[in-house]
Amino acid sequence: MRTIKGIGVSPGRVLGPSLRMPPPVPEPDADSKYAPESSVDQEKARLKDAADAVREDLLHRSSVASGDAKAVLDATAMMATDPMLLKAAGKHINQGMAADRAVWEAGLEVAAMLQGLGGYMAERTQDVLDVRSRIVAQLDGLPAPGIPASDVPFILTAEELAPADTATLDPSLVIGLVTSGGGPQSHTAILARSLGLPAVVGAASADSIADGTEVYLDGGTGTVVVNPGVAEREAAQKYAARSSLPAFNGVGSTSDGHRVPLLANVGSGKDAEAAAAAGAEGVGLLRTEFCFLGRDSEPSMQEQVAAYGAVFAAFPGRKVVVRTLDAGADKPLPFLTDKSEPNPALGVRGFRTDRSAPGVLARQLEAIADAAGSHDCDVWVMAPMISTADEASDFAVMCAAAGLATPGVMIEVPAAAIKAEAVLSKVKFASLGTNDLTQYTMAADRQLGTLASLNDPWQPAVLQLIAMTVQGGALAGAADSVPRNVGVCGEAAADPALAVVLTGLGVNTLSMTPRALSTVGAVLSSVTLAEAQALAGTALVARTAASSPSLNSLASSEAGRTPTRKEEPRCQNAKPP
Secondary structure, eight states, X not given: OEEEEOEEEEOOEEEEEEEEOOOOOOOOOXXXXXXXXXXXHHHHHHHHHHHHHHHHHHHHHHHTOOHHHHHHHHHHHHHHTOHXXXXXHHHHHHTTBOHHHHHHHHHHHHHHHHHHHOXXXXXTHHHHHHHHHHHHHHHHTOOOOOOOOOSSOEEEEESOOOHHHHHHOOTTTXXXXXXXXXXXXXXXXXXXXXXXXXXXXXXXXXXXXXXXXXXXXXXXXXEEEESOOHHHHHHHHXXXXXXXXXXXXXXXXXXXXXXXXXXXXXXXXHHHHHHHHTTOSSEEEEEGXXXXXXXXXXXOHHHHHHHHHHHHHTSTTSEEEEEOOOOBTTBOOTTTOOXXXXXXXXXXXXXXXXXXXXXXXXXXXXXXXXXHXXXXXXXXXXXXXXXXXXXXXXXXXXXXXXXXXXXXXEEOSHHXXXXXXXXXXXXXXXXXXXXXXXXXXXXXXXXXXXXXXXXXXXXXXXXXXXXXXXXXHHXXXXXXXXXXXXXXXXXXXXXXXXXXXHHHHTOOEEEEOGGGHHHHHHHHTTSOHHHHHHHHHHHHHOSSGGGOHHHHHHHHXXXXXXXXXXXXXXXXXXXXO
């Protein structure tokens, strides 16, 4: 028996045979030249055809995906025909190099450039190398990288999964994920959570586990056991036999009746229909990037109206919060963002793109208003990456000009949280994006597994900023007698224990992946508002995120089953460190 520790990113305890990702596409010969009967133009045409074929394959996969998976596939598809990659390969072809070797070299060059930029752009390195392998496979008539075939359910192990692979795996066969690389907010982690797959990332040497070896995986604690013993088998059996959670009843509240509407994060009309079926009380985050990613140009007004309308149609008479285009950083768009930024995570992204590309945001707001006018739902609109009250005011003016009555802001920048009263005096609501807020507060790239302990929304400093935002909203509301809704739409809202703490801090709404609705609803309904407030106080005075194990253990232990009243004292008795 051998135990490997990693970072638990999606809860669950499973046991099964391990299968590794297949061997990578072999590197073409270093001295590979194109055939004498070919030419520079012909070889470049072969490269373009191969890149187009890879892009079309990824877009086809995207067409049957949704949400996070669709966004990832669209972004990867766009990278397959990225001018920077193809231009770099073309230079090598000009020197007589064969197309497969040329794109191999170009991929290395682009990846090195992105790695040098650091932050979000460094995390795109794996995407470039994946696309490179797919183009080489297309050129050389080789199988494209992909998930191994199996007749029985298995636990997939790898150094790191490519976005395209993670987005298209079959959850009925892949019952768990283990990677030696990746971080808590990597593509693998995000998509594992959206699929409900137990997953551990950053598990050193996990890719060395031999095929067929029995493996136990605990996605809550980040534990992987090779050749598990009796205790692990019993834990997996107990998890498999757990009682299913009842479907969310569509009313989020504490046990004493304090209402906390539970909303859904969606990225398309298909997502919205699934969220409505799961009982979501509305949409707390409509990611509009799905309409823009994978494109070389801005979508037309008609395309945008149709896309937003499909979401609005799924929630008649209910609230739908639309986030305007959050381009930049890890979501670059060729027609909108500058790839040469030295640190794109701190660069022109979100609302800031209106300065460099005026008109795109105004047209999007017009499309949102047009779609809203044709549907009976309560449409709220918020801008990402707001840092100042002046920016909030500018956005409110733009919304008014488009005929949108409920403008709001994302609170992702510590400055906006600290000055929440001033910021919220200019708009009608705020939504806390805890992923970025944590990253910027702790100066820790959210994609890096080595910084996982810092990049944790349980960090007391992050919770303090959330409390300041809630207080700022209350003060702004008191000043003009118009209450300000302060919600959370980051990953933190899907953590059942943290959802209780957020409620105790005064957060009004929680928005999450639809898969989390039943668990969060069950845990929230097991505590009173006073108990939630007591827990919030405990979390605020903790020295570190790890200083309140009774709080953190609740999230993993309760995932997948309904808490009982007998178990409540674990919350009630949580003590400050």
